[in-house]
Amino acid sequence: MTVMQNTAGTLAPNATRTDICSAPPPRHPRPDGEDHYTISEVVAFTGLTAHTLRWYERIGLMSHIDRSHTGQRRYSNRDLDWLDFVGKLRMTGMPVADMVRYAELVREGESTYPDRRELLESTRRDVLTRITELQDTLAVLDRKISFYGDAGRSREGERTR
Numbered sequence: 001m002t003v004m005q006n007t008a009g010t011l012a013p014n015a016t017r018t019d020i021c022s023a024p025p026p027r028h029p030r031p032d033g034e035d036h037y038t039i040s041e042v043v044a045f046t047g048l049t050a051h052t053l054r055w056y057e058r059i060g061l062m063s064h065i066d067r068s069h070t071g072q073r074r075y076s077n078r079d080l081d082w083l084d085f086v087g088k089l090r091m092t093g094m095p096v097a098d099m100v101r102y103a104e105l106v107r108e109g110e111s112t113y114p115d116r117r118e119l120l121e122s123t124r125r126d127v128l129t130r131i132t133e134l135q136d137t138l139a140v141l142d143r144k145i146s147f148y149g150d151a152g153r154s155r156e157g158e159r160t161r
Contacts, residue, residue, distance in 0.1 A: 028077040035077040036066075042075045046083050053083075060100050061086060063107060093130065094123050 028035060029045065039050050053073075056062040062082065066074045089099050102119055105112040 028080060030077070032077055035075075035080075036068075037075040037080070039073050039075070042080070042083070045080060046087070048083065056083075056086070059096070061096070061103050063103070089123070092123050092127050094126075098123070 029037070029041075037045070039053055042048070042053060043050055053062070057065055062079065065079065066076070068074055086099060089102070094102075098119060102116060105116045105119070
């Protein structure tokens with residue numbers, strides 16, 4: 001989920017707002033302006049494979065990645081933030097096609113805020129449904145664990161008599 005926040009961290013009337021994750025941003029390995037990461041560095045930071053990073057770029061999940069004069073990809077802190085957000089979307093179970101659609105909407109600009117919100121709200125509803133299903137499953141497991149724990153104690157009690 002995202003929140004809208006201005007650069008001072010508080011909402012103000014007519015303030016310029018930027019889309020940020022509600023969780024504090026991860027610490028970047030390098031400060032802005034010195035943030036030129038190779039694909040192997042991004043692999044080490046994110047746990048993604050180089051193949052996955054190239055695929056994200058190919059399908060449009062990543063916007064244009066800068067290149068060095070030799071053609072080597074150069075990722076920025078902003079790219080790392082985006083990959084962190086994509087990881088959160090993956091954890092929700094959002095289909096890749098919806099993630100690509102969201103990325104396209106971001107690139108189209110502020111006029112797409114309502115569409116982005118609807119896509120995230122739909123994903124949120126799906127996550128809440130999955131959480132409910134998992135809580136039900138957890139309750140069944142807890143009952144079974146309790147049953148077997150009680151049954152085990154009863155059998156031990158019978159043996160000691």
